Amino acid sequence: MNRMQNFTSARCLVLGLFFLLGAATTGIAQWSARPSIGVQTMWFNGNNAIRQPISPGSDRDLPLGGGMNGTHPGLQLQLEFLPSNESAFRFPISLEAFSLVGKTTFAATPDVDQRKRRWLFRHSAEVYSVGAGVTYNLVDGLPSLYVSGQGKVNFISSSELLSRIYYSDNGSVIVERTVHPDTASKTRFGAYLEIGSQVEFFEPLLLDFSIGYGALNIGGRDTDPATQRNLLVVDNQRRDPETIVGFVGVNFSIIWKL
Numbered sequence: 001m002n003r004m005q006n007f008t009s010a011r012c013l014v015l016g017l018f019f020l021l022g023a024a025t026t027g028i029a030q031w032s033a034r035p036s037i038g039v040q041t042m043w044f045n046g047n048n049a050i051r052q053p054i055s056p057g058s059d060r061d062l063p064l065g066g067g068m069n070g071t072h073p074g075l076q077l078q079l080e081f082l083p084s085n086e087s088a089f090r091f092p093i094s095l096e097a098f099s100l101v102g103k104t105t106f107a108a109t110p111d112v113d114q115r116k117r118r119w120l121f122r123h124s125a126e127v128y129s130v131g132a133g134v135t136y137n138l139v140d141g142l143p144s145l146y147v148s149g150q151g152k153v154n155f156i157s158s159s160e161l162l163s164r165i166y167y168s169d170n171g172s173v174i175v176e177r178t179v180h181p182d183t184a185s186k187t188r189f190g191a192y193l194e195i196g197s198q199v200e201f202f203e204p205l206l207l208d209f210s211i212g213y214g215a216l217n218i219g220g221r222d223t224d225p226a227t228q229r230n231l232l233v234v235d236n237q238r239r240d241p242e243t244i245v246g247f248v249g250v251n252f253s254i255i256w257k258l
Contacts, residue, residue, distance in 0.1 A: 032082045034090075036208065038253025040074040042098050042127075048245050049230040054104040054121045054161075064235035066159075067102030067123050074098035074127075076251060080135065090135040092150060098127040100159075100232065108165055116168040125159035125182075125232055127216070131192065142206070143199040152190040154216050158182040161234050181236045188231075189219035192249065206255040216245045 044051050052065025078094040101124045108119035133150030164176040196210025221242040222228045228242055229235075 032085060032258065034080045034082065034206075034255050034257055036076075036078045036080070036253045036255040038076045038078070038208065038251055040076050040096065040098075040249055040251040042072045042074055042100075043070070043248045044068060044245060045248055046246050048243050049240070050232045050245055052233070054102060054123055054234055055106075064233060066232040066234065067104050067121065068100050068232065069102065072098055072100045076253065078253065080255075088137040088140065090137075090146075090148075092131070092133055092135055092148065094129070094131040094150065096127075096129040096131070098129075100125045100127065117174065118166055118168050120162070120164045120166065121234075122162040122164070123159060123181075123232075123234055124162075126157040128155040128157075129153065129190075133192075143197050145195075145197050147193075147195050148210075148212075149193045150191065152192055152214070152216075154188045154190050156182075156186045156188065156216070156231065158185050159232055159234075181234045182232075183236075186222075186231070187220060188217035190214060190216045191218055194249070194251070196251070198255065201254070204257040206257060208251070208253040208255055210251045210253075212249045212251070214247055214249060216247065217242065218244060 050066040051069040052067070053069075054064060054067035074096055076094060076096045078092050081091045081093075083089065101122065103123075104121045106119045108117045109115070110117075129152045131150040131152040133148060135146050135148035137144055137146045139145035158180050159182045160178060161181055162176070162178050165174045166172060167174065192212055192214035194210045194212025196208060196212075198206050198208045201207045217231060221244075223241070225239060228239055230238075230240055230242055231245055
């Protein structure tokens with residue numbers, strides 16, 4: 001079921017690209033439009049549960065986190081609408097997809113076995129976002145300097161936790177099990193603020209570089225004491241209040257000036 005949901009979300013992202021390109025060719029009320037494609041990273045910051053280790057220690061009372069304390073790659077498709085080529089304002093509509101993965105590995109060699117064993121925990125999920133907002137040029141011309149803000153609707157897939165014991169020397173699997181800490185996908189409302197610059201590449205292309213800060217779940221958090229829990233953690237028994245998950249993003253895009 002999880003694979004089917006991921007396939008459906010990916011298909012919607014591709015269909016969204018065709019929609020953006022179609023809108024770009026027709027324009028909206030004589031406005032011009034600029035489609036772009038880019039790569040983006042998501043790095044969760046702060047002391048939230050998603051960054052805590054999957055297994056924090058031997059104390060059974062300690063909460064289990066998500067283990068996602070690194071950077072996570074993403075793809076962005078965006079369409080910016082301009083009232084005119086001289087306008088300081090632009091109005092972006094974006095589609096994004098991120099792959100989130102956290103890993104933890106332990107030594108797991110019993111005394112009766114001379115071959116070294118490892119115990120791997122791999123926690124993974126996907127985030128699909130739809131956003132819209134406004135961009136303002138602080139410095140006109142090229143290179144430019146701009147600030148931008150977008151509201152986001154974030155679709156967070158059911159996460160998957162893989163547990164695998166294997167031999168270190170050849171990687172052969174001894175035992176493997178997969179569970180889903182989240183039994184269903186979630187929808188949350190967030191925001192993203194960024195500052196960036198655009199430079200000329202070659203006609204009709206521009207290069208865009210930006211860095212920003214966002215939050216996945218400003219709105220729509222679960223507040224029911226019977227079901228609430230933090231996002232993207234492997235412990236599905238603790239009913240801690242869902243805290244806001246913030247992240248740093250870095251983006252590189254190629255823009256097509258129609």
